[in-house]
Amino acid sequence: MKKRGYITPVLLIIFAFLLLLTSCPLLFAQGQMIKGNASYYADKFHGRRTASGEIYNKDSMTCAHLKYPFGTILKVRNPLNDRTVYVRVTDRGPYHKHRVIDLSRAAARELGIIQAGFSMVEITPFHTVESPYLPGDDGLPDIPELELQYTPAATFPEPIWKNDTIKVTEKLKQVTSKWTFPSL
Numbered sequence: 001m002k003k004r005g006y007i008t009p010v011l012l013i014i015f016a017f018l019l020l021l022t023s024c025p026l027l028f029a030q031g032q033m034i035k036g037n038a039s040y041y042a043d044k045f046h047g048r049r050t051a052s053g054e055i056y057n058k059d060s061m062t063c064a065h066l067k068y069p070f071g072t073i074l075k076v077r078n079p080l081n082d083r084t085v086y087v088r089v090t091d092r093g094p095y096h097k098h099r100v101i102d103l104s105r106a107a108a109r110e111l112g113i114i115q116a117g118f119s120m121v122e123i124t125p126f127h128t129v130e131s132p133y134l135p136g137d138d139g140l141p142d143i144p145e146l147e148l149q150y151t152p153a154a155t156f157p158e159p160i161w162k163n164d165t166i167k168v169t170e171k172l173k174q175v176t177s178k179w180t181f182p183s184l
Contacts, residue, residue: 040107040113
């Protein structure tokens with residue numbers, strides 16, 4: 001009897017493990033420096049909601065990263081001019097194979113990459129946050145250049161269209177309640 005059937009599953013497990021090791025470098029790179037190209041958000045995204053639920057502000061020190069949890073503070077350094085910024089992960093992206101991080105316009109200005117549009121950077125996690133992340137949690141390091149703001153979704157007012165619709169239907173009910181129709 002041949003034992004060929006036992007070798008195949010073992011090889012598949014080894015192959016799957018090696019594939020996992022090569023495809024997920026960030027799982028094993030916690031605390032290590034990552035090098036890659038950085039770009040920055042276009043002005044049209046100012047005021048839009050990010051993946052974390054926060055509103056993007058081009059003057060804040062935030063970024064988008066595919067792997068780090070929301071709220072993680074990253075130290076980003078431009079090796080060409082040796083400038084460094086600390087940014088907070090609030091969004092997912094970039095979805096471009098040659099970019100590792102998208103910076104806010106303010107962070108890109110501090111790093112000096114506005115003119116070129118992108119630059120090689122070195123990213124090091126400065127303060128990681130365990131999931132689930134709620135902005136404004138205690139335990140974040142005191143960094144004077146970061147403005148951490150959080151507005152819970154429950155405090156947002158009713159949409160204008162909803163208020164107008166409710167007012168119009170109330171008024172219609174008042175007006176139509178006084179109507180009388182002749183009987184046939």
